[in-house]
Amino acid sequence: MSELLGRLGGWCARHGRIVLALWVLAAGLLTAGTLVWGRPVTNNVAIPGSDAQRAHDLMREGFGPGLDVGGTAQVVLYSKDRTLIDAPTRRAVERAMDGIRRVPHVSEVQTPYRVGGISSNLRIGTIVVRLRGQDSTRLGELSQQLTDAAKPAADAGVEVVAATSATPADKEIKTGTSEIAGVLVALLVLLFAFGTLVAALVPIFTALLSLGVGLGVIALLGHVIDVPKSASIMATMIGLGVGIDYALFLLSRHRRLLADGVPVRDAVRRTAASSGGAVLFAGGTVVIALSALMFTGFPMLITLGWLTGISVVCAVLSSLTLVPALLGLLGHRVNALRLPFSGRVAGRSGQAGGWARLGVWVSGRPWRVLAVTVVALAALAAPAAALKLGPLDAGYSDQGTPARRAYELIDVGFGPGANGPLMVVAETDRAIADGTPADPVVQVLRQRLEHTEGVAYVAPPKVNENHRSVLFQVVTDYAPSDHRALDVVERVRALQVPGVRVHVGGEVAGLSDAGARIMGRTPLVVAIVVLLSAMLLLLAFRAPLVAIKAAVMNLVSLGAAFGALAVVFSDGLGSRLVGMDPPPSVEGSYLSTLFFSVPIDTYVPLMLFAVLFGLSMDYEVFLLTSVRQAYARTGDNRRAVAEGLGATGRVITSAALIMVAVFTAFIAYPDPLVKVFGVGLAVAIAVDATVIRGFLVPATMVLLGRLNWWIPRRLDRVLPDLAIEGREEDAPAGTPEPELVGAARHARP
Structure with missing residues (x-):
């Protein structure tokens, strides 16, 4: 596989202008298509075979229009100075009803003066509006039309607020502030990591272009399938993060080879052959984890999973084709526009640094490091036991919005x-x-x-x-x-x-019903994700214990993420900090409005698990690839672990900082679902890239010794040798391949 990826990277480097033009053309055409044909989305939460679905199916026929979910709206009236039954007010309300009847798609308008239509104090009433043929994805536009049509009531001093079937998660997101903030922070991290402006811009440009292609595909798919409204947001969060990270790993490898004196196109080929394989397997684990959501039996979650996977696939494809093309076009100019006070790129001999010293330190005391990190991670995960699951309603919308009012x-x-x-x-x-x-x-x-x-x-x-x-x-x-x-x-x-x-x-x-089905399927989905990811790692590294250990480590980082969610949302210690407003039921004392519990939708933990498991595996693949290369050169497990951590520590930390910045920026979105994902993903990636990859993984690998790379002889003969670490590509130009490669492949304890 490494040879195939090397050939692909070399071809892209030689035909850089063609590859770049194709990516720009694809992004441009898809974006233009979305502008012309729109981005259809849906709020459909159908659950085939459930009791609620049976009720909704019955409601759609024979009871008149608008009785199924999404086909009804309400116009809420509030008269502060006098009751709604006063003659002048009633006449104004009736004129408002006449205006509402003229709104497109309105088939029936029920007066507030019906039984149960006016509150006991006669000051609050509801006009029920039944719809026919209304696009359920344009609820914001419908609300405004109903409010405008009820202007006669508003002119008479009645407060008019339109209420649709939208939830906080259905809110239209029209701001790009979070994306811009995430990209700017990522650029700063890349400037610090690379020290040159040109190198820092390559991952940003690549990620944005691949994200444009991915979002365009998702938008156009909305014309043939039901695309959840949150799909584009999730795809942006994940696609932007992994797109920058994958390009970062490739670029770091390429610049080290250039520093070692390797010619540009040969460096591109070697980068694609080694780091490209790691990117392919890392992206594969993310896609596998998201695809496993098909076993939940919840169509919205299934669609959300594989649509998010589209952005990951685009990120992988751009890393394997567009990044080599740009590196081939730029040549040594990738190191142009160097920033003041930045050092030169270190080659193979220049890996001694903070992370290398940390690797040596951890390798020297693995038992103590293991004990301390296990205690720390257990403390981070402990609050997860109090995670509060439940539905969200409009009471958690931002204060002052029509839905909240x-x-x-x-x-x-x-x-x-x-x-x-x-x-x-x-x-x-x-x-x-x-x-x-x-x-x-x-x-x-x-x-x-x-x-x-x-x-x-x-x-x-x-x-x-x-x-x-x-x-x-x-x-x-x-x-x-x-x-x-x-x-x-x-x-x-x-x-x-x-x-x-x-x-x-x-x-x-x-x-x-959705919660019950998801909870019942959760063990199956978790088992499938863990098993398939472990099998993929087994194919990648031909090391059963490494594959099993990697799956366990990812589950540990998930515990820390769920613990953070419990503290912030379930315990309410950070609900205000992430921009949530207390619902009416908890308004009162200062403390109750400062710390209030926010339920987390039942399907969120499983979606978060799938995303996090895949993303955590990214760093595991890159670290293990480096350790495996070092072990192939030296045959010394302890030294290989220290060298692997030293070689990847700075890159993984930079990648994690970018991920954390992107996910944290999305916490500013008004959608509670996005806030939950932002907090969970940011915490998990931060813990994974520091505590787990910096301490726990190296300590366990040192303790396992040669068992890390042990494989039964029968399994060794059956498994294909994919060689994602590019063993033959790793040595500098002119250096013969060490004979220890074979020993590393077939090491026995």
């Missing part, structure tokens, strides 16, 4: 459960009458619902036009984000009425 008004006027009512659909074995008095089956079912613990209100039933099912809107005593609302869902589903099958839909029920 509508949530607060509905909470005050109708109770917290009115922000996420249950949609109860009952299928019957016989035809039921639609009229007054209600069919006996409907009466019994309504009485059972009203007497269910946690139910505050049951709206009048609506019988399907085929007379085989009936719909109830049920308001609970709890906010959608309250875990007690999930208990109400289960109690309603447990109702037993002869000849009736009860299904519960709505936001709360859907999230409950």
Whole structure:
């Protein structure tokens, strides 16, 4: 494989202008396509085979338009000075309703003067708007249209706030501040790492170009599949981070070879053959981890996983083709525009530095280092036991936004459960009458619902036009984000009425079913990710113990990430710091608004696991590649570990700093999901690149000795020799290949 990658890199270096033109053309065409045809996204959270999905399917037919999720909006009214039933106010509200009826896609407008439409103090009301053919991805535009149409009420002194089915995670993100901040910090890190402006700009340019291609592909795929709104954000976070990192590793290797006197094109070929293989395997682990999400049975999470994987694939492809092309075009000018006070690039003989000294220090006392790091990592992971999972609702939106204001008004006027009512659909074995008095089956079912613990209100039933099912809107005593609302869902589903099958839909029920399915599939997904990643490492290094140890180390870094999430969000010690506003239920004292718990969506830990496991494996691959090369030259395991850490420590640290900067910058996004990922990814990468790769991995490798590279003879004969470390490429020009290479490959304890 190293030979193939070397040939590819050499070809790209010789035809740099062609490769660069193709990448620029691809990015330009895809970007133009998104501008012309748009970026369709969806809020579809269908869960095939679930009870909530069955309820939603029944709601789509026979109950009129807008009853399925995403087909209903509300216009919340608040009259501060007088009640809504005062004659002048009522006339203004009715004129507003006439304007709302003229809004495109509106099929029905329900007056607030219906039963249950006005609060007990007569100052808060809701106009229910049912839609037909509305694009569920343009909820922000719809909200503005409804608000503008209700201007007559606003002119009469009534506060008008449109509330759609959007959640905080559905918010339109129109700012590029986080991306710009992340790129600027990455540029500073690269300037410090390379000391020249040209070298620092190569990874930035490569990552941005590959990201443009990846986002363009994802945007156009929205025309043929359901693309979650958060897919582009996740792809940007991961694609930008790995794109810069992969180019950084290749560029560092290339500049060391140039410093050793290797000709430019030969240096490019060697870089592609050795570090290119490491990049390919590192990216492969990320894609494998994300692809394993297909076993969750949750379509949105599956799509989110492999769409994010597209950005990783683009980053790998750009690293293997575009980076060699740029290096070939630049030649020795890659070291141009040197910054003041920066030293020259060190070649093979110039690796002695802080990380090399740390490697020697760790190698000299592995047991003590192992004990201290295990205790430290256990302390970091301990808070993860208190991680609080649950749904988020609009109560966690930014204060002052329409979504947050509508949530607060509905909470005050109708109770917290009115922000996420249950949609109860009952299928019957016989035809039921639609009229007054209600069919006996409907009466019994309504009485059972009203007497269910946690139910505050049951709206009048609506019988399907085929007379085989009936719909109830049920308001609970709890906010959608309250875990007690999930208990109400289960109690309603447990109702037993002869000849009736009860299904519960709505936001709360859907999230409950999604959480249950994901929790049930989590062990399977974790096992698949760990097993496939370990197998990939086994193919890469032909060392079973190294592969197993790498998988365990990645799980350790995940513990630290989940511990940080528990402290920041579940314990609430950093919820304010990351820009979250307390929901109405916790507003009060200074301390309660300063430290408040924020639930984390049930699917987030599994998605975070897949992303983090793949990213952590990146650094493991690069470190092991360097150690393996050193061991091939010397045959001394302790020395190889120290040299490997010394050779990669600065590069891995720089790469980690870039990742941490990019992920931290995304915490500024208003989407709580992005905040959670930003915190978790930043902490995990920081711990992984320092504590784990700097102390734990070297200590364990020293203790294992020659067992690191042991492989059973039968397995050795079966496995293909992929040689990603490019053993034949590692020596300087004119240096014969050491005979220890063979000993390293077939070392026995």
